[in-house]
Amino acid sequence: MTKNIKLGLFGFGVVGQGLYDVLNKAKGINADVYKICVKDRNKRRTIPDFHFTFDPDDIINNPEIDVVVEIINDADEAYKIVTASLKNGKHVVTANKKMLAEHLEELVQLQQQYNVSLLYEASSCGAIPIIRNLEEYYDNELLYSVSGIFNGTSNYILTKIFNENLTYDVALKQAQDLGFAETDPTSDVGGFDPKYKLVIIAAHAYGLFVNPKDVFNYGIQHLSKHDIRFAMEKGYRIKLVPTAVKLNHKKVTLFVMPQFVDKEHYLYDVDNENNGVVVEAAFADKQFFYGKGAGGHPTGSAVLSDISALTYNYRYEYKKFLQQDKLQYTTDIEIEIYIRYENESDLKSLKFLNISEKYFGKDFKYLIGTVVLSDLIKAKELLQNKNTFIVDTGKDLRLKGETVQKSVEEVAETL
Amino acid sequence: MTKNIKLGLFGFGVVGQGLYDVLNKAKGINADVYKICVKDRNKRRTIPDFHFTFDPDDIINNPEIDVVVEIINDADEAYKIVTASLKNGKHVVTANKKMLAEHLEELVQLQQQYNVSLLYEASSCGAIPIIRNLEEYYDNELLYSVSGIFNGTSNYILTKIFNENLTYDVALKQAQDLGFAETDPTSDVGGFDPKYKLVIIAAHAYGLFVNPKDVFNYGIQHLSKHDIRFAMEKGYRIKLVPTAVKLNHKKVTLFVMPQFVDKEHYLYDVDNENNGVVVEAAFADKQFFYGKGAGGHPTGSAVLSDISALTYNYRYEYKKFLQQDKLQYTTDIEIEIYIRYENESDLKSLKFLNISEKYFGKDFKYLIGTVVLSDLIKAKELLQNKNTFIVDTGKDLRLKGETVQKSVEEVAETL
Secondary structure (H helix, E strand, O other): OOOEEEEEEOOHHHHHHHHHHHHHHOOOOEEEEEEEEOOOOOOOOOHHHEEEEEEOHHOOOOOOOOOOEEOOOHHHHHHHHHHHHOOOOOOEEEEOOOHHHHHHHHHHHHHHHHHEEEEEEHHOOOOOOOHHHHHHHHOOEEEEEEEEEEHHHHHHHHHHHHOOOHHHHHHHHHHOOOOOOOOOHHHHHHHHHHHHHHHHHHHHOOOOOOOHHHHHEEEOOOHHHHHHHHHHHHOOOEEEEEEEOOOOOOOEEEEEEEEEEOOOOOOOOOOEEEEEEEEOOOOOOOEEEEEOOOOOOHHHHHHHHHHOOOOOOOOOOHHHHOOOOOOOEOEEEEEEEEEEEHHHHHHHOOOOOOOEEEEEOOOOOOEEEEHHHHHHHOOOHHHHOOOEEEOOOOOOEEEEOOOOOOHHHHHHHHH | OOOOOOEEEEEOHHHHHHHHHHHOOOOOOOOEEEEEEEOOOOOOOOHHHHHEOOOHHHHHHOOOOOOOEEEEOOOOHHHHHHHHHHHOOEEEOOOOOHHHHHHHHHHHHHHHHOOOOOEEHOOOOOOHHHHHHHHHHHOOOEEEEEEOOOOOHHHHHHHHHHHHHHOOOHHHHHHHHHOOOOOHHHHHHHOOOHHHHHHHHHHHHHHHOOOHHEEEEEOOOOOHHHHHHHHHHOOOOOEEEEEEEEEOOOEEEEEEEEEEEOOOOOOOOOOOOEEEEEEEEEEOOEEEEEEEEEOOHHHHHHHHHHHHHHHOOOOOOOOHHHOOOOOEEEEOOEEEEEEOOHHHHHHOOOOOEEEEEEEEEOOOEEEEEEEEEEHHHHHHHHHHHOOOOEEEOOOEEEEEEOOOOOOOHHHHHHO
């Protein structure tokens, strides 16, 4: 029924070792690690030397190997490995979200051209099977939105801040000491990592390939004690939330921004390094998926699930991409934000459509108002100012100049 | 890439109409309703008469029809329709959990014998794609447990009790008035409906076909103000929880029982008619799925997802059932329960391995202790006594006579 698979592995870090553990424990899968390509010749490994090679060609050009599993960090290197492998007729499993987000359209073409399958469940939200579910289960659903917590590191920091009253700097330091955050944490706390995942998810949710460069991401680096106190007084927590929303039957928007979430929100209790995904669809209504977003074993488990799917010739169908009515990506949407600022003059670079709250204090000023996302993107100087912090208030989005749509049902009518 | 499908529909109640709505809205699916078989000749319908027939053979024996969708309530009638359709070479989508739970093994054989596909995502937990995920995503995972809230009606009643301080009788009456509960609510509040779902889920989680008659289900009918007060004082809510647990590499247990859940528990906040599923696996760790468990549109959406899957020839593989190391079903497990009782003599029919708490009051007596599930099943008179109520304390289960296993990691070692 299923075929036996010979695996060539690139990378033997946390995920690689996790996968190796999982493969050894799982009984039902016909797959063996044939060769592992690593970079560092001097590193001590936990398994015997004969498994390893230092030459990528030992895997890419090896006719014995059916499936290449790429789990290295370097996105450019990963791109080379993945494209060369696909072109050599090998199926590929990868977890590299940056590489995928930047090259997805080309990678889909390569799959068709060389009749091979590229799977990447582990790239987004670790053990949560979100891509497979979007691809398989929501394929004909009128999908309104996908959002959530896609980055464990920033969520760990925010949890420490909101549950244990740490400051941003102390929480970041703690995350770094524990190995949750890198020395340069920008990819995580700046919202780049969740943006790559959002771009991948949007491809499967909406059949839309968006260049990550065109997607707004604003992180949590400027979060101050004033913002924290403001949120806490209102009973909110701040989460770093990537959002994909279909606004009507033609337009989809994507962005990553801190968001206020209240106690009733699914994401409120998603703590520490965990991930959560909220899917809103016209008929299935709201659904919530929760699980471990990172780590060797959860990610290894997602990689294994892809390997297992390859034993019965599974491939993503990209059905929505192939459908006729293509959706368009837009940043012409109205979004209500909270903005902390220092001087009135700082705000000049941003046009507010309306202002619902404004507060002046000795060392704290904020405003809540509606802006157009494309205007916000242009206000680079304001956003880079460390005395500024913006938060999505979580209010319903609307297309620039359109009337407010209130319920999922009403929105469904327009999808 | 996908073929066009002609559907024959049995039943046009809430789910049938929901499906019809969803089908009309969904653009990406090549499926048309060809004929709808209904019983009542006099009922007014929302769509034109020519769609309807009163003769099942108009669908079952119609060579034009590719797929039969069975969404009637009567399990025996459904069994006849489903088996006749499969034998006639038609693929079938059904939502009938009772019929499935009672005949699953035979239905798997029929699928193989007649080379057809039977899909039933809508049978368990409405819009939550739990069967597909267990089948596809956890296929090689070391799955420790699956549990959750699988019945919207009983959960609605429990929510009214714990969130709005209603009594059981008032909450039940309200659910009946709103159409959430039947005039005879036994299937829901007695834990039969969630048991059927548990049996179906166990087939996909563990490759195990268990007769629902052999699975213990104890409902919420005897819940009294004393139990409610006890739970509230401890900060617990009571939920009706179906549980499937793998105890070691050979044994699996299943049962449905009320359970105390605290604030930290995933199921604590699953309110009203919503469903939630907690999956624990050795490598993916804990995962939680949340969504609408019932209703025309969510169920219709799950049925549609199955129809859509048939357009690309999807079928369940029952991989775990086909694997060599078959698991066995057992009720020889030790479980800690809370029991409210009236007279000491009532307890004589049940052997307690140990007792951790005992309380005597004028009109309230309870005991917390460990029993063997198979002994509990035998204590019929005690369980039928309306002055008795039992609740699973949620403590880790263990095989009769075995040592306690504490963490998922430790358990994983034995799986």
